Amino acid sequence: MKIAILGHGTVGRGVDEIITNRLEEVEVARILELPDRLTDERMTSDYSQIVGDPSIDLVVECMGGLEPAHTFIMDALAAGKSVVTSNKAVVAAYFEEFARQARTSGASLLIEASVGGGIPWIASIEKARRIDEVISFYGIMNGTTNYIVDAMVKEGADFEDVLRRAQELGYAERDPSADIDGIDVKNKTIISASVAFDVACTSDFPVTGIRTLTKADLDALRKLGRGVKLLGRGVMEKGSYAVAVEPVAVPLDSLEANVPSNFNLVTFDATTVGELKFYGQGAGMLPTGNAMVQDVLDFAAGRRPSYDFSSDLAYDPTLLTSDYVFRTKADVAGALEIEGGLKVVRGATAQDARAILETALASDPTSFMAALPQED
Amino acid sequence: MKIAILGHGTVGRGVDEIITNRLEEVEVARILELPDRLTDERMTSDYSQIVGDPSIDLVVECMGGLEPAHTFIMDALAAGKSVVTSNKAVVAAYFEEFARQARTSGASLLIEASVGGGIPWIASIEKARRIDEVISFYGIMNGTTNYIVDAMVKEGADFEDVLRRAQELGYAERDPSADIDGIDVKNKTIISASVAFDVACTSDFPVTGIRTLTKADLDALRKLGRGVKLLGRGVMEKGSYAVAVEPVAVPLDSLEANVPSNFNLVTFDATTVGELKFYGQGAGMLPTGNAMVQDVLDFAAGRRPSYDFSSDLAYDPTLLTSDYVFRTKADVAGALEIEGGLKVVRGATAQDARAILETALASDPTSFMAALPQED
Structure with a gap:
């Protein structure tokens, strides 16, 4: 499975590191970064190269903040790509809008890392x-x-x-x-x-x-x-x-x-x-990265959380x-x-x-x- | 999905109650009980009626003890039926034998309820x-x-x-x-x-x-x-x-x-x-029953734990x-x-x-x- 990471700060690097070092079945194909930080051939500052790439199934949003995270998540979901995010601010602000777009597009929103870092909290609530x-x-x-x-x-x-x-x-x-x-x-x-x-x-x-x-x-x-x-x-x-x-x-x-x-x-x-x-x-590069990679693996294994409130x-x-x-x-x-x-x-x-x-x-x-x- | 429950004591009744009252997608088709306790038309004291019934995908063992639980689990696995059990004594004694038979038959052994009752312990270790x-x-x-x-x-x-x-x-x-x-x-x-x-x-x-x-x-x-x-x-x-x-x-x-x-x-x-x-x-009819039903649902959702030690x-x-x-x-x-x-x-x-x-x-x-x- 090919994925893209949005943002290569602390958490984005954690996700990249865990996937690259530990998983064979997932490939970090693209990374979105600022134009002056393109240090790796996977990196681009042009989001359309990610959202328009049909080989990418899933986008891992590691930017934080409300914008452009909100717009990028909506664009990915609208393109039928599922989204993994640890961004509690953007999920809390736009959960209903994201969930509706995900249902419409048949994509999934996976938010384990947004609460409790590496703790399997969201997945455990859903399981219960x-x-x-x-x-x-x-x-x-x-x-x-x-x-x-x-x-x-x-x-x-x-x-x-x-x-x-x-x-x-x-x-x-x-x-x-x-x-x-x-x-x-x-x-x-x-x-x-x-x-x-x-x-x-x-x-x-x-x-x-x-x-x-x-x-x-x-x-x-x-x-x-x-x-x-x-x-x-x-x-x-x-x-x-x-x-x-x-x-x-x-x-x-x-x-x-x-x-x-x-x-x-x-x-x-x-x-x-x-x-x-x-x-x-509840935080930190590796625990939060772990939770996001768990969401990636759950998605790869067929989990499709859907929220209709x-x-x-x-x-x-x-x-x-x-x-x-x-x-x-x-x-x-x-x-x-x-x-x-x-x-x-x-x-x-x-x-x-x-x-x-x-x-x-x-x-x-x-x-x-x-x-x-x-x-x- | 059709399942059978072995034993209708405290835990068996808990599993039966949770599935019957709360789940539409799973049917408790047969229950194994002693000949003098057959109070329900689903019940039989003849295990061959369960292990020989091709419509039953999964057996939930709620008897406890080493025998006949060990033999019944082996027979079910050998017949390609997956097994859910809370029986820590039998799993601890025969884990390797069960795991080998399960791999040979393409069946699964699901043991969440054997440690920590309703706590998602085994599944969380496997996820980690x-x-x-x-x-x-x-x-x-x-x-x-x-x-x-x-x-x-x-x-x-x-x-x-x-x-x-x-x-x-x-x-x-x-x-x-x-x-x-x-x-x-x-x-x-x-x-x-x-x-x-x-x-x-x-x-x-x-x-x-x-x-x-x-x-x-x-x-x-x-x-x-x-x-x-x-x-x-x-x-x-x-x-x-x-x-x-x-x-x-x-x-x-x-x-x-x-x-x-x-x-x-x-x-x-x-x-x-x-x-x-x-x-x-860590124990009790409903928490333990819950853990077993979670295993049943995980199996229905495609989880196939396999142990090769x-x-x-x-x-x-x-x-x-x-x-x-x-x-x-x-x-x-x-x-x-x-x-x-x-x-x-x-x-x-x-x-x-x-x-x-x-x-x-x-x-x-x-x-x-x-x-x-x-x-x-």
Whole structure:
């Protein structure tokens, strides 16, 4: 099988390396790169040479960003070529449009690498759905923020110091907002919910990151037997669903609380199989490259995932209801003040909790909030 | 597709229920049962009616035990029918014979449910091996012993009391030795190693259970920052491999230490994808039934796993070397006595540690041993 890779940056090189060194049955025939980076005879900067080449069955998009990735993916699908991508931003933004074009053209969209890096998350959800309904999912989906929180806990370090080190190590971007404000997890939550619940999940749901998390917050929550993890989550019940991204005060003896460094841990709960958890490197050249090559091999073996988002679920924010804990100088109506100056609101929806936080941030920009689920 | 189920006990009924209620494309055409239990027109006690029926493509073995399961599986494979089984004892004992017959007949042997219940463990190892070498695996593979240790820790209860309750709840058998002496984990370790390392792993390796574990041992190890888990593990390096089953003193902040109740957590490490962990219900009618039905659906979708154990690895016990901790009144040559009366032997192989334990057990039958791996 002949494929093309779009972009020869870190991930594109990883895919190229794995296929060239380890697989005989797949050939990287063309690589799209910028005109001043054509260092290899497979490379071209003219996309029409790829999309117009009938010998190429599949395109592996490793460019990142919304454009031109969105246009290139649409062009490939329209030409009947299947697409493998790790680009969570473009899939979250255009999943429904891509899926419709893929169905129309008889092509497939394979997105394993877009959530959880090398973890077989999307394929496992799809496999579970052959038999079961997926009734909920949640997880640590962003390695950068897990690295930051883990280092703050283990070293007693401040957020800013750890973030700076993460940037130096290349774990965090120069502009870290996609990670620390929860945008990356938001994209992964949209994709996970769309696949798990068979619904065109859109972007209008509560998203809170960990930008205002302090050492003192971690210490205060530890006294309550909790750690803090940034989780994406979703639940489906009786014809409705809800999703959210927010810090969650997880029990210290949960698996989530003990996930180290930049690893991911993602969980779904399904009708007969029950709760399954998956742990691994959520990013990196080789794990992400591995996930993309797995998609290439699945395609070669005949897997043809198709998404039609036909479940017609309504969005019901009350499905995600929990206690919430706030650390803020602002007044929080109806809150109960507990030890360490923390304010607890009982039984709020994720949406209401986010609204409370936004009000608090207006007067105290350092305000922090976490869901405080009751222990089982 | 028409299939037959052998045995209509707990797991057989689970498979029947899932297929009948949830799948349109698969029909349970025949069920093998004892002559006095033929309650359904699909049932027969005459196996020749199943193995001689050309309309049946696949046989789901849910009987357990070595015989007649072994003979029935061989007969089905010889007749060109593929076999799905959750029977770890029979697969561990006859894996090579089954695999050879399956290759000869062009049939497949599908064994997902034999390790880790509903966890997609075998399929994930096989998927990883399309690209990577699997270099090691380890995990909590037995829910009964995890339930016992977890309850001992959380309730400060004694081994015997928790075992009795586990038996009352149906988590443990009346004769608990397969669980607490590590036989069940041994079978799962044989199967995992065979698939992960492509080697006909046989039964001659060190196996230690948790029969002599006490509350006091857990307390003493907790002071060292460790919990105790019964792990099956294997490692492959430079043309050799080694496997073992033994209690391991895992760091309290590891995911393993925090696995609750009767759940399983299994891990493999592979060349490009790195470390992946999988968590879920390791037993039970619906999770195990789910795994078997997943195998049926994989087969229907064209997956044809084939095992030829062609890797030619040598067995090298030195690959599994660790510190070991003993609690025994017997003398342990070369051991360093530490706090709590524990004796530590540095850098022993699993095989040597097992020999030391056997000597100690001869004079002190209450002796307990755990591997004490150095922290990363």
